[in-house]
Amino acid sequence: MWSWIAVVVVAVVVMGAVGVRLLGRLDGLRRAAVRLRRRQAEAAELRENALVLQETLLGVRQRAENLQEHAVFQK
DSSP, X not given: OXXXXXXXXXXXXXXXXXXXXXXXXXXXXXXXXXXXXXXXXXXXXXXXXXHHHHHHHHHHHHXXXXXXXXXXXXX
C-alpha cells in the first residue's frame, strides 16, 4: 500500500516540476508575442510615414518641374 502512495507522490512531484517548466516557457512565448505585436505596429507606422514622404516628394518634384518651366518661359 505504501509503495502505491509513494508512486503517486513521485508522479505528482514530477508532473509539478514539468508544469513549472512549461509555464516558464509559456511566459517567454507571451513576451515574444508582445514584442512581435509591437514591432508589427511600428512597421505599419513606418509604412504610413513612407507613403506620406512619397507623396511629399512627388509634390516637391512637381513644383520643381513647374518652376523650371516657368524659368524657361521667362527667358
